[in-house]
Amino acid sequence: MTHRGPTPDPDRLGKFRAQFWQPPRAHGDVIEDRTVSFLELFYDLVYVVVIARAAHTLAEHLTVRGVIEFAIVFGLVFVAWINGTVYQDLHGRGDGRSRMFVFAQMLILSVLAVYTADAAGESGAIFAWVYTAFLVLLTWLWYSVRRQDAEEYMALTRRYLFGMVASVVVMALSALLPETGRLVVWGLFALGWALGNLILGRIQEGSDLMPTYSDSLIERFGLFTIIVLGEVVVGVVTGLSEADRSFTSLATGVIGLMIGFSFWWTYFDFVGRRHPRPGTQAFTSWTTGHLPIYLAIAASGSAMVGLIEHSADDRSPIGAAWLLSGSVAVGLLGLVLLMRTLADYERFSSVYRPLTQAMFASGAVALLIGWARPAPWLLALLLVLTMSAVWVIAIYQAMTLENPADVFPSSH
Numbered sequence: 001m002t003h004r005g006p007t008p009d010p011d012r013l014g015k016f017r018a019q020f021w022q023p024p025r026a027h028g029d030v031i032e033d034r035t036v037s038f039l040e041l042f043y044d045l046v047y048v049v050v051i052a053r054a055a056h057t058l059a060e061h062l063t064v065r066g067v068i069e070f071a072i073v074f075g076l077v078f079v080a081w082i083n084g085t086v087y088q089d090l091h092g093r094g095d096g097r098s099r100m101f102v103f104a105q106m107l108i109l110s111v112l113a114v115y116t117a118d119a120a121g122e123s124g125a126i127f128a129w130v131y132t133a134f135l136v137l138l139t140w141l142w143y144s145v146r147r148q149d150a151e152e153y154m155a156l157t158r159r160y161l162f163g164m165v166a167s168v169v170v171m172a173l174s175a176l177l178p179e180t181g182r183l184v185v186w187g188l189f190a191l192g193w194a195l196g197n198l199i200l201g202r203i204q205e206g207s208d209l210m211p212t213y214s215d216s217l218i219e220r221f222g223l224f225t226i227i228v229l230g231e232v233v234v235g236v237v238t239g240l241s242e243a244d245r246s247f248t249s250l251a252t253g254v255i256g257l258m259i260g261f262s263f264w265w266t267y268f269d270f271v272g273r274r275h276p277r278p279g280t281q282a283f284t285s286w287t288t289g290h291l292p293i294y295l296a297i298a299a300s301g302s303a304m305v306g307l308i309e310h311s312a313d314d315r316s317p318i319g320a321a322w323l324l325s326g327s328v329a330v331g332l333l334g335l336v337l338l339m340r341t342l343a344d345y346e347r348f349s350s351v352y353r354p355l356t357q358a359m360f361a362s363g364a365v366a367l368l369i370g371w372a373r374p375a376p377w378l379l380a381l382l383l384v385l386t387m388s389a390v391w392v393i394a395i396y397q398a399m400t401l402e403n404p405a406d407v408f409p410s411s412h
Contacts, residue, residue: 020096024141026148027156030090034216036223040088043102044220046109048227050077051298053116055231058302059238062319069120070302071295072183075190076131077116078291080109081224083138083164086287089217091145101141108134124182128175132168139164156204163196194288201284213283221290222272225264228297232260235301239308248377252311255380256304259324262387263297263331270355270394276341289338296331300324307376316373325370328383329363332390336360351397358393362386 025031054077058070084105092098112130115123142164146157167189174185236253243249276286306320336359339345345352369382 022093022095022097023148024091024098024145025093026145026150027090027153028150030214034089034214036216036219037094039094039099039102040085040216040220041223043084043088043106044081044223044227046106046113047077047081047224048230050109050113050116051228051231052234053113054119055235055298055302056238057117057120058299059235059305062303062306062317062323067299067323068187069183070299072187072190073116073119074295074298075194075291076186078294079190079193080131080134080138082287085220085224086217087138087141087145089214089220091141101137104137105134108137120183121179124179125175128171128182128186132171132175135164135168135171139168159200163193167193194291197284197288198281201281204280218273218275221287222268224290224294225267225272225297228294228301229260229264231298231301232257232263232304233301235304236260236308239305242305243309243311246312249308249311252377252380253304253308255377255384256307256324258384259300259328259380259387260297262384262391263300265391266332266335266387267293269391270352271335271338271342274342274344277343277345282341286338286341289334289341292330292334293338296327296334300327300331303327307380311376314375316376316379318373320376321370321373321379324379325366325383328366328387332359332363332366332387348398348401350400351394354397355390355394358390362390 051074054070054073058066060066061069084102088098088102092102108130112127112134115127115130117123119127139161142157142161146154146161149157170185170189174182174189177185236257239256240249240253276282300323303320303324306317307324310317310320336356339352339356342352365386366383369379369386373379374382
């Protein structure tokens with residue numbers, strides 16, 4: 001008698017696809033109360049390495065050209081992160097398909113990190129090719145969303161896909177250019193993405209077709225802020241590791257670390273976990289407005305290395321002084337622009353309006369401190385006091401409210 005095994009389930013493949021290989025969520029299929037997944041946290045960790053490689057190069061080249069190169073490379077990294085992040089938040093799932101594509105992005109980004117340190121130099125062509133591969137993958141992912149979308153979203157996705165395809169072409173062609181020409185193209189590319197995002201928001205203002213974002217997307221931007229704040233810690237530790245460990249160098253490092261604390265305090269008290277105003281223009285301004293803040297925080301970490309290495313000098317080195325004070329000024333200005341996009345801006349106008357003026361003034365003072373170039377420890381201390389004054393003014397203004405704690409969600 002022939003033994004027969006269990007009868008194959010004809011629906012098994014269908015069940016597998018339904019559970020493990022689902023299509024992306026279409027536009028409008030938003031999970032508004034979703035939380036950031038462990039996979040997304042893992043994904044962001046790859047950017048820690050990419051940014052660290054770029055910041056390390058800046059720390060070794062505190063020159064005008066070095067700052068420009070860092071800003072351009074960082075802009076490319078931001079474009080990559082925001083595309084991958086927004087896609088996963090709006091269209092990703094927890095199934096195997098989404099996981100495989102996230103891991104594929106992480107693999108490409110890991111290779112990209114290898115060439116990031118010298119992206120502005122000899123490794124630029126390879127960096128461009130790897131970055132192009134990353135864009136090709138993202139283009140396919142966004143195209144797969146278009147295949148699921150309703151007819152009314154086609155115009156929106158057409159514009160975005162056109163931008164993605166154009167990006168692939170531009171980055172691929174940049175690999176064939178000499179170093180200077182390549183950097184110019186990269187700079188225009190990053191600037192074009194920022195402006196394009198703002199223009200798209202203006203075009204779609206008042207339309208019901210722009211996808212709704214979830215609380216988790218707001219949280220992802222806050223988590224990325226923590227990632228770039230980590231570069232401040234890395235810069236201080238690197239500086240102390242390479243310098244003679246004296247009381248002066250340790251004091252400079254500890255005070256410098258407080259600048260990172262001040263960035264955290266200011267961002268998460270006044271911007272973090274807050275939603276932009278309703279409407280696409282405020283949302284795209286909010287997302288794009290994070291770029292100068294991220295850039296400033298990461299650059300300040302690179303400045304720490306040079307500041308600590310020269311902690312025994314009577315005056316701060318010109319490169320480190322201008323980079324650190326300029327980073328504080330740009331960071332404060334970026335926070336002003338970001339605050340003005342918030343739904344809470346008018347609600348707490350009695351706090352935000354004076355705070356805006358204080359941030360402008362503090363940014364100007366920070367630049368004066370960099371111009372004066374006092375001793376490294378004193379420069380860092382004056383910048384900490386300048387940033388602390390902003391928070392003190394906010395506290396003073398908040399005391400006029402019936403419930404001052406409402407202004408500071410991070411304290412809850």
